[in-house]
Amino acid sequence: MCRLRTRRGRSGAHNNRSVTSQQPHERSLRQRATLGLGQLARATTIRIAGAALVVVAVVGLSLWLQQAAGYGTPAVLSLWFGVGLGVVFERGRFCFFCILRECFEERNSTGIYAILAALAVGGLGYVLVAGAFLPDPSRGRLPPGAHIGPISPVLVAGGVAFGVGMCLAGGCISGLLYRVGEGYSRAPIGLLGVLLGFGLGFYSWNTLYLSFIAQAPVWWLPAWLGYGGALALHLAILGGVAVWLLPFLPNLPARAAQPISLSSIGAALFGTRWNPLPTGALVGVIGAVAYFRVEPLGVTAQLGSISRTVLHDAGALPARLYGLDTLAGCATQVGQAITTNGWLIGGLVAGSFAAALLANRFQISSITPRNSGTALLGGILMGWGAMVSLGCTVGVLLSGISVFALSGWVFTLAMLAGMWLGLRLRLHHL
Amino acid sequence: MKGLRSVVGTPAVALSLALVLLLAACGGAPAAPVAEAPAAPVVPAAPVAEAVPVGADAAPILPSGNTAPPLDEVLVSTEWLAENLDSPSVRVIEVSVIPGVYERGHIPNAVNFVWHTDFVDTVNRDIVQPDVFEELIQQAGINSDTTVVLYGDNNNWFAAWGGWIFTLYGHEDVRLLDGGRVKWEAEGRELTTAVPTFPIGNATVEAANPALRVSKNDVLSVVEGKADAVIIDIRSPDEYNGVIFAPEGFQELAIRAGHIPGAVNVPWGKAVNKDTGEFKSAEELRELYASVGVDGSKPVIVYCRIGERASHTWYALHNILGYDVALYDGSWTEWGNSVGVPIANPTGTIWGAQ
Structure with a gap:
């Protein structure tokens, strides 16, 4: 995928016009330079206190959830899984769009290794x-709850729409969620678009289901190859991609031996972007x-449920969405x-927010009618794509491929095609 | 189960899935074999609404001569089960309504029977065929003298249905874990994901006991006064009264709302203690059913919406109280959809009318 152009971007120079998450950091560095020492200490105290408050709030919420009727342990666990993901996504910049854009445009495959590591582990x-x-x-059964979906032209269309939408919105759905925690103002607008897109998905569902999805095969590799065979094939494919992309890795910076101390650990955790391998x-x-x-990771179930409930209560949905709940x-x-x-994505935003505060990467970005419009449109495309594909880069790509569902690979290839198209059309610079 | 895919989602979806699956996989009794023994005294039954003589040659209900066994031979406590988990003469079977519950953690040494494939014929609307069932229980290492202990989610609904099938096919020692999965979990007892395997058992399946199962025609002969039995509808009062056709979210509907003429309504939940999910005491159960005229003096027929849940009440009446009880597993989805059978609908709901 990185061979579309020459290797001129190999040194990893960031494209300043693009929506990389580099910007707020640079800006905060500039700000830091203009602040006095006392002010700096005060700002740091506020950031640390803010992160501590987030932790206290999450702990308090956990205690409440544990005993609240209808929630209990699954909700508490999901909340903390979300927090963990939020921290890892933020510190490792695990943003599918950013990672793939760097690879496509800048010939820098660094972030891809985070995705490969996540899939391998x-x-x-x-x-x-x-x-x-x-x-x-x-024996013909599937593991309970695993994201193994039907493979149909709808999955391909959903993946392409998702890929195009990512370019417009500047991030996939999980990417927008964690960047809410970084103060990226386009993210909530993109997520609003996702809600609208889900609504469109529900409207188109019955037609698509009857035409394509009802008869579509559900292919799960271990059913043919056994667990061992499926895992071997899985690791071989990931390993092959990893070897193929090695030439597109920037050189490692020279690093002198240094003592390990609390401050060096702090700097490793909150100073620099995490290495892609542990991140993944x-x-x-x-x-x-x-x-x-609890259940496989996904970030769209809550968003989709909001759309579905609102439309249902307004009487705007078909009386039956065929087969959807099966x-x-x-x-x-x-x-x-x-x-x-919902607790998972809430935790994700909270975790990202706390990590961004500690890393001094929280910065409320500005919005314009133009960049709001593209975020909204991108969100709509992603919402529709995620609805008809029964998930997004997390639910279908990550949780699907990890359980050896062929649907995960099909969605991924379609999404890459959509993204390639979006980048060629320069939708991310609109 | 070969070739069948159980595609399941999150717990929430799994529930919806379970509901949808009810469509495809209900036990049923089209023209079930019924013994041709002499009829119970024919007494005019309770009010009959415009009975139409369809299947008037149906055989009457046969008393099974059932008596109540000692309670500990039909119900086991969580303590008892915890002590006997490793006993080779005990086989624990989980039958849960929600797919994936067993897989995510079950009582140690329990095997999984799937209600919508293992206990039914997936093509005919009928219970599992005897030869298929025999292979299933032998694979689970069940011998003819094995103590089979069933448990499941949702107050043992479908575990009780499994108990009915085991008893119907002649297994001697069948028990339910009182309180089911909920009580086991509430007491913080051990769960595991390890799936046990056992040497092939020697249990054989006998011909289905006709005294425990009735068909539509059998019920019709009761409604028409040609046979004597009391009928218990275990659904909610709103379904019984015809206020609703089916509870919210259920896809299997009948074209008529209401109940079988003459049936009395005792929702299944009245037979359990709300807090623990355990069955009420035999004395309380006797009083409960006596209050609607079910005292064991006549054969009893129980039914629900799709035919499985009524097994819970069947279990209480047959195994705890020792009454003669048969399950009408065609239930309301057969009766309310059948042409030419009478219904009672106090509310007067008409399909399609607003």
Whole structure:
């Protein structure tokens, strides 16, 4: 994918016009230079106090959720999985759009290794968990709750729309969620678009379901290859991609030996972007553990449920959405105000916010009618794509590929095609 | 179960899925075999609404001569089960309504029977065929003298249905874990994801006991006064009275609302203690059913909406009180959709009318 152009961007120079998450940091560095020492200390204190407040709030919420009727342990666990993801996404800049754009445009494959690591570790974790849930994969059953979706032209269309939408909005849905925590003002607008897109998805669902999805095959690799065979193939593909992209890695900076101290650990955690390999590995671990204890990771179920509930209550939805609730994926529902998934994405924003405060990367960005419009439109495309694909880059790509669902790969390829198209059309510079 | 995909989502969706699956997989009794023994005394039954003589040659209900066994031979406590989990003569079986519940953690040494594929014929609307069931229980390591202990979610709804099928097919020692999964979990007891395997068992399946199951025609002969039995509708009062066709979210509907003429309404939940999910005491149960005229002096027929949940009440009446009880597993989705059978609908709801 990185061979579309020459390697001139290999040194990793960032494109200042693009919506990389580099900007707020640079700006804050500039600000820091203009502040006095006393002011600096005061600003730092405020940031640390803010992060501490977030932690206190999440702990308090956990205590309440644990005993609240209808919530309990799954909600608490989801909240903390969300916090963990928020911190890892923010510190490792695990933004599918940013990572892929860097690779496509700048010939820099650094971030791709975070995705590959997440999928490799996720696959190892899922083999253990799914293997415990469903010891014999050959008997025609699927592991409970796993995101193994139907493969149809709709999944391809959903993936392409999602890829184009990412370019317009400057991030995928999980990317927008964590960047809410960084103060990226276009993110809430993009997420509003996602809600609208989900609504369009529900309207188009019955037609698409009857025409394409009802007869679509659900392919799960371990059913043919066994768990061992599926894992071997999985790791071979990821390893192959990893080797293929090695030439597009920038040189490592020279680093002198340094003592390990609290301040050097602090700098590693909150000073620089995390190395992509531990970043991805942590995402993979959280994914497998979340599947073990609650459900596969996904970030759209709550958003979709909001759209579905609002439309349902307004009487604007078809009386029946055929087959929707029988398919595996980021499932939406009518009724419950905050689902388990809601606590996860709430935790994600909170975790990212706390991490951004500590890393001094929280910066409220400006919005214009123009960049709001593109964020909204991109959100709509992503919302529609995620609805008809039963998930997004997290639910279908990450949780799907990790459990060896072919639907995860199909969505990924379609999304890459959509993104390539979006970048060629320079939609991210609109 | 081969070739069948159980595509499940999050717990919330799994519930919806379970509801949808009810469509495809209900036990049922089209022309079930019924013994041709002499009829119980034919007494005019309770009010009959414009009975139409369809299937008037139906065989009457046969008393099974059931008596109540000692309570600890039909219900086991969580303490008892915890102590006997490793006993080779005990086989624990989970039957949960929601797919994926067993897989995410079950009582140690429990095997999983899936209600919508293992206990039904997936093509005919009928219970599982005897040869298929025999293979299933032998694979689970069940011998003819094994103590089978069933438990599940939702107050043992479908675990009780499994108990009915085991008893129907002649297994001697069948028990329910009183309080089911909920009580086991509430007491903080051990769960595991490890799936046990056992040596093949030697249990055999006998011909289905006709005294425990009735068909539409059997019920019709009661409604028409040709056989004597009391009918219990275990659904909610709103369904019984015809206020609603089916509860919110359920896809399997009947074209008529109401109940079988002459049936009395005792919602299944009245048979359990709300807090623990355990069955009420035999004395309380006897009083509960006596208050609607069910005292064991006549054969009893129980039914619900799709035919499985009524097994819970069947279990209480048959195994705890020792009454003669048969399950009408065609239930309201058969009766309320059948042409030419009478219904009672106090509310007067008409399909399609607002």
